[in-house]
């Protein structure tokens with residue numbers, strides 16, 4: 583009865599584990615979860631007020647498929663002001679979260695047999711969306727030794743005549759790795775004489791630490807501007823996961839236009855209230871709140887890295903951005919799925935196995951929660967790891 587396509591699709595592992603942790607908690611179990619990729623902060627007040635105003639003013643009707651003219655203008659202004667990228671409003675589409683942006687993009691670009699290069703560890707959703715679109719994922723492995731970043735050489739080796747797209751995520755979920763301008767330039771040099779497009783997922787743009795500088799992939803050169811589809815949103819930076827807002831921008835007007843056709847036959851426009859709220863999320867009004875959250879994430883990151891690296895048997899590379907640690911467990915386990923199941927059972931701590939992100943021998947720990955919970959969680963993880971070493 584069911585389509586072959588849907589039968590091969592896996593459910594999101596990150597969502598599955600967060601849901602399981604929530605259910606165990608509801609049953610009264612003492613569970614702490616570091617599995618969700620979701621800020622614990624509330625959405626800034628100015629954004630909420632914009633939503634209330636939208637309701638009061640009756641902005642409750644269908645809008646244009648890619649978004650209202652005001653919202654598209656706000657996205658274009660953001661990309662210009664913060665990333666130095668000039669897009670016209672017909673080169674932008676807004677979506678129900680950046681996950682939906684990726685869904686539309688892969689459906690619009692990928693044909694049966696097309697190859698999509700994905701550096702591992704990757705966010706769980708990419709290979710599933712590639713598969714659902716009929717394509718094949720070509721995975722480039724990276725490890726903590728290379729800072730979880732691909733080299734120009736690796737990219738060159740992975741490209742074949744069937745390569746359609748490269749997916750880049752900087753800052754990365756799950757490793758927090760951030761590509762520097764020089765590293766992006768080296769990748770751009772490899773792509774220069776190819777037809778390969780780039781999907782640049784910049785969801786964690788605002789969450790960078792220390793002297794790390796975020797560089798938008800499309801800003802590297804005119805060639806990169808032409809071949810890159812920039813994907814971003816407000817879920818992570820503005821603590822707006824539940825509002826469902828993401829967007830894409832591409833120099834290729836035809837690509838945006840066919841994705842509008844697809845969206846017109848699936849979800850139409852995104853929620854009209856969210857659209858008004860997103861304008862305030864994008865126009866600089868909440869810069870102060872975003873910076874406060876970034877500072878809190880950085881403090882938590884420093885604390886968590888220090889605590890993990892003091893645990894005998896575990897190690898972690900300090901991330902330059904996002905809100906995840908990708909913790910190396912190779913000294914104590916070669917089966918991250920089993921490790922995470924046993925950890926949840928023994929200590930009531932939920933983390934996500936590295937194997938779900940395409941890299942065995944690690945787990946992902948989200949530090950998007952308060953310091954006390956982080957300390958308690960790592961104490962429990964340490965007790966569990968000590969038990970494994972005996």
Ligand code: PMP
Pocket residue numbers: 619678679680681682705751754755783785815816817823826827828
């Ligand atoms: N890209 C990355 C790298 C993510 O981690 C996520 C989700 N957490 C998304 C895209 C999707 O975000 P959204 O909630 O806006 O759909």
Ligand code: GLU
Pocket residue numbers: 594596597617618619620681705706707755
């Ligand atoms: N992206 C977040 C995460 O990695 C939220 C869950 C999801 O969308 O998969 O946990």
